[in-house]
Amino acid sequence: MTLIFAHRGSAGTHPENTMTAFNEAARVGADGIETDVQLSKDGEVIIMHDERLDRTTNASGYVKDRTLRELKTCNASFGFKGNWGKEKIPTLEELLLWLNDNHLLCNIELKNTLFLYPGLEEKVIQLVRSYKMEERIILSSFNHYSLVNCHQLAPELETAPLYRDGLYMPWVYAKAIGGSAIHPNIRAAPDIIIQACLSMGLPVRPYTINKPAEMKRLFQLGCSAIITDFPEKAVEIRKGFQMK
Ligand code: G3P
Ligand code: CA
Numbered sequence: 001m002t003l004i005f006a007h008r009g010s011a012g013t014h015p016e017n018t019m020t021a022f023n024e025a026a027r028v029g030a031d032g033i034e035t036d037v038q039l040s041k042d043g044e045v046i047i048m049h050d051e052r053l054d055r056t057t058n059a060s061g062y063v064k065d066r067t068l069r070e071l072k073t074c075n076a077s078f079g080f081k082g083n084w085g086k087e088k089i090p091t092l093e094e095l096l097l098w099l100n101d102n103h104l105l106c107n108i109e110l111k112n113t114l115f116l117y118p119g120l121e122e123k124v125i126q127l128v129r130s131y132k133m134e135e136r137i138i139l140s141s142f143n144h145y146s147l148v149n150c151h152q153l154a155p156e157l158e159t160a161p162l163y164r165d166g167l168y169m170p171w172v173y174a175k176a177i178g179g180s181a182i183h184p185n186i187r188a189a190p191d192i193i194i195q196a197c198l199s200m201g202l203p204v205r206p207y208t209i210n211k212p213a214e215m216k217r218l219f220q221l222g223c224s225a226i227i228t229d230f231p232e233k234a235v236e237i238r239k240g241f242q243m244k
Contacts, residue, residue, distance in 0.1 A: 001238075001242075002218060002219050002222065002223050002224065002225060002226060002238065003031040003032060003105070003205075003224065003225035003226075004030045004031050004032070004225065004226060004228060004231050004234045004235055004238065005030065005031065005032040005033060005034045005105070005107055005205065005225055005226065005227045005228070005231075006021070006022075006024070006025030006028075006030040006032070006033045006034065006228065006229075006231035007034050007207065007208050007227050007228055007229045008021060008034060008035060008036065008049060008229070009021020009022045009024065009025055009033055009035065010022075010024040010025045010028070010030075010229065010230070010231050010232070011229040012210065012228075012229030012230040013229075013230065013232070014080070014084075015056070015076060015077035015079070015080035015084055015087050016049060016056060016080070017035055017036060017047045017048060017049055017056070017076070017089075017090070018076050018077060018087040018088075018089075018090065019087070019088075019090055019094070019095075019098065020077070020084065020087055022035075022090075022095065022098060024231075024232075025104065025231050026102050026104060028231050028232035028235055029231075029235045030104065030231035030234075030235065031104065031105055031225070032104050032105030032106060032107060032225070033104055033105075033106055033107070034106075034107040034109065034207070034227050035047050035095065035106065035107070035108060035109065036048060036049040036108075036109045036111045037092050037108055037109070037110060037111060037120070037124060038051065038063045038064065038111045038112075038115075038117060038120070039063075039064065039117040039119070039120050039123070040063065040064070040066060040067055040068045040071055041064060041065055041066055041067045041070075042067045042068055042069075043119065043123070044067075044068040044091055045091060045092040045093070045120065045123050045124055045127060046063065046068065046071055046089055046090070046091050046092070047089060047090045047091065047092060047095060048063050048076075048089055048111075049111065050063075051063060051064070051111065051114050051115060053066070053071075053074060055079050056076060056078065056079040056080070057074040057075055057076050057078050057079065057089070058074060058075045058078040059073075059074045062115075064115055064117070068091065071089050072088055072089065074088075074089055075087060075088075076088060076089045092108070092124065092127055093127055093131075096127060096128070096131040096133055097131070099131070099133060099136065100131065103136075104136070105136050105137075105138065106133070106136055106137050106138070107137075107138045107139075107140055107160075107183075107205075107227070108124060108128075108137060108138070108139055108140070109139075109140045109141060109162065110124065110139065110140070110141040110143065110146055110147075110150075111141075112141060112143045112146050113141075113142050113143050116143075116146075120146075121146055121149050121150050121153060122153065124139070124150075125150065125153050125154045125157065128154075128157065129154070134154075134156050134157055137157060137158070138157075138158045138159070138160055138181070139157055139158065139159045139160070140159070140160045140161070140162050140183050141161070141162060142161075142162045142163070142164075144161050144177055147159045147160075147161055147177055147178070147179060148177050148178060151177070151178030151179075152178075155178070158180045158181065159177075159178060159179050159180060160174075160179055160180065160181040160182055160183045160203075160205065161173070161174060161177060161179050161182055161183065162183045162184075162185075162207075163182070163183075163184050163185070163188060164184075164185040164187070164188055165185075165188055166188050167182075167184070167188065170182050170184070170193065170197060170202070171196065171197050171200040171202045174202055175202075180202075180203070181202060181203035181204065181205060181224065182197060182202065182203075182204055182205070183205050183206070183207060183227070184204070184206050184207075185206065185207060185208075186206040186207065186208070186209060186214065189204065189206045191217075191221060194206070194218075194221055194223055195221065198221075198222065198223070198224070203224035203225070204223055204224050204225075205223075205224055205225040205226065205227055206218065206223065206226060206227065207226075207227035207228075208227055208228060208229055209226040209227065209228045209234070210228055210229050210230055212233065212237055215228070215233070215234050215237050215238075216237060216241075219237070219238055219241045220241075
């Protein structure tokens, strides 16, 4: 069965990367969530997609220039349509605590391309281990050096390279960097590549799959998982497939 990962929580319907969005993913029956982590000025692992605060919050400037205390005063629902009330920027620790109360999988994307955030890998791994979440976490990043670092630090954790452009024989590449799956942009993952990876035993979890026709195509292909902004829609479409 193709698993459904709710992108940034449930970013199509709820303010991205907030506890409200993660709760929505659980409510609609997603199998997992995808989220993004960075470091605050005082070295706390926090959840936020952009390096800047401007798009999604009522603050501006870089995440890396604010302490956790300052980040906690921001409203993380500010950039989302509708009236949501105040949403705080979650920490990874808060998310892991929440995961304790459910069975969702969690894909943590390390946002360390624009800024490298030295120590991010160690902190994420330490938190995952301290909450004994090793079996439910997948680490991903567009920074593949960082993924190799993660694999060396914590070989028990699954890692998956993110990429946007065509990759030659991704099953060979993933193995070379210690990855146990690939997370391609769907434009870089034609059916033939997905099928080849699956036949080589390499899970494929493309992003961001929001169109029903694309969801159906990937369910039909038996793709390992999809990452979508609309998990409720995806769950509904997948049910239709299971009933046939
Ligand atoms: O992990 C899949 C996807 O989230 C990668 O792109 O920009 O949405 O973080 P982005
Ligand atoms: Ca992401």
